Structure formats: structure tokens, C-alpha cells
Amino acid sequence: KNEVEQSPQNLTAQEGEFITINCSYSVGISALHWLQQHPGGGIVSLFMLSSGKKKHGRLIATINIQEKHSSLHITASHPRDSAVYICAASQDGNKLVFGAGTILRVKS
Amino acid sequence: KAGVTQTPRYLIKTRGQQVTLSCSPISGHRSVSWYQQTPGQGLQFLFEYFSETQRNKGNFPGRFSGRQFSNSRSEMNVSTLELGDSALYLCASSWDRVGNTEAFFGQGTRLTVV
Numbered sequence: 001k002n003e004v005e006q007s008p009q010n011l012t013a014q015e016g017e018f019i020t021i022n023c024s025y026s027v028g029i030s031a032l033h034w035l036q037q038h039p040g041g042g043i044v045s046l047f048m049l050s051s052g053k054k055k056h057g058r059l060i061a062t063i064n065i066q067e068k069h070s071s072l073h074i075t076a077s078h079p080r081d082s083a084v085y086i087c088a089a090s091q092d093g094n095k096l097v098f099g100a101g102t103i104l105r106v107k108s
Numbered sequence: 109k110a111g112v113t114q115t116p117r118y119l120i121k122t123r124g125q126q127v128t129l130s131c132s133p134i135s136g137h138r139s140v141s142w143y144q145q146t147p148g149q150g151l152q153f154l155f156e157y158f159s160e161t162q163r164n165k166g167n168f169p170g171r172f173s174g175r176q177f178s179n180s181r182s183e184m185n186v187s188t189l190e191l192g193d194s195a196l197y198l199c200a201s202s203w204d205r206v207g208n209t210e211a212f213f214g215q216g217t218r219l220t221v222v
Contacts, residue, residue, distance in 0.1 A: 031208035041145075041196050043213035050208050086151065093205040094139050095164045098151040 003027045004089050006099030013106050019074040021102045023087035031090040032070045034061050036083045037101070043086070046072070077106045110135065112201050114214035121221050126187040129217045133180050133201030139163075140182040141211070142174060145196040154197075157182050158205045189221045 005024045013019050023032070034046040047054050047061040049070070054061050058077075063070040074081055082105050088096040113132040121127050133140050142154040153166040157176035174184040180201075186193055196218050200211040 033211065035213075041198070041216040041218065043198060043200075043216075045210055045212060048208065048210045088151075090208060092164050093158070094141050094156050094200070094202050094209070094211065095153050095166075096141070096143070096151075096200075096211065097153065100150050 002100070003097050004087060004099040006087055006102055008102060009100065010103045011105070013077050013104070015078060015106055015108045017077050017106075019077050019081075019104065019106075021072045021085050021087075021104070023070045023072070023099055025068050025070075025087075025089045025097075027089060027091060027097065029089040029091060032063050033088040033090065033096065034070075034072045035086040035088060037086060038083050046085075048090075074104075079106045079108050082106050112199060112212050112214035114197075114199055114217050116217060117215065119217060119219045121189050121219065123189055123191060123221055125189050126185060127189060127219060128183050128185050129197055129199075129219075131182045131184075131199035131201075131214055133182070133199075134212055137201035137203050137212070138180055139202040139205045139209075140176055140180065141200045141202070142182070142184050143198045143200070144168075145198060145216075146194075151198075154184065156205070163205060186219075191221050194219060194221045 031050045060073040084101045086101045087099045139158045141156040156164040176182045196216045198216045202209045
């Protein structure tokens, strides 16, 4: 079993829909990161959280430390949100352990 | 403020050769981590450098090595290249290594081994 599990693997949504991506982890962490990767490879950090909830624009990330679970929500999705979303757990300093990623496609 | 810079962006090498990749972190960041991304294995941690010292190492063979200079720039080296080393290599810089500091990623170096 992977230390960081993400679901779903693939997600297709219509523009405007509310999207949720889930991440569960089985190891002790110092923080949970949500990352976005577009074709071409570059990775952008969306959120880093160790408790509670964070919001940035249409993106919301939550974490439940007791349940070892985090969610990334996208409200009013748009085709430009199409990307791979990856959750990653910080361990041992800055070592990141990654989920397999969720490929999101938003259709107009 | 300049972001994380990785050079080169693309590289084609032959089996058996060696390669050196470079990563310049954001100014002031002292931690540089390296990752390998392949379609089969996803993103995997290679190693982390902080203040010129390797602080953590992933589960990769000794052909993969790295170093960090006094200006925090880091290089990773892969010797005796194998076809399976073809991957996107990403580095990330952080201000510190307390674990809950944000990671900033470079655009990556895409290595193809033929």
C-alpha cells in the first residue's frame, strides 16, 4: 500500500462544476502539500497545510489530522483548471512523498 | 524574485554515459531537493541538500549522486546511464528544512537515454 493515496485517478467535469480530489496518508507528516502540474512538467505549489483549511481564489484545501485525510476543492471549475493535481506529504525535513496524481479535465 | 532555475531543460544521452544536472534555488533558500518523475513510478524523492550537506536520501542506486555549493546551487549526477533513467528530473527549493516550509519547483530537466 502506498504511503499517500489519491482519488480519483481521472476526473472529467463540465465547466462550472464543483470538484473534489481526495488524499489519504498512512505516515506521520509535518505538512501536506497540494501541487499542480501542467503539460510540459512544471509543478506549482497550491497549498501547504498542517491543520484546518486554506482558501485561495476558487481553490480550497482542508486537512483532518486525526483521520489522515485531505481534500482539494475547486469551485466553479474552468477549462484552465485542467491539469494534474498531486498531493504530497512532508517527511524528514523536506522529503516529499507523493500521491499518484489526479488527471483533471474540465470541458467547456 | 527569480524562481527555481534548472538547466539544461532537455538532454539526450547514450547508455553508459554520465550526466550532470543543475538547480539554482530561489535566493535565500538553503534547502534543495531532487525528484525523479517517470510514467511508471510517478514522482520519487532522490535526495535533499541543506547547507552543503546531504540530509536525506531516497531509495536510488549509488549511480545517483549530488552536491550543494556554498551559494546553495545544487547539482545531481547520474553515472553509467541506463535506459530506465529516462525521466523528468525536478528540483525544489525551500527556505528551511523544518518540513512545513513551502517547496518551490523548477521546470525540470527532461533526460532521454538512448
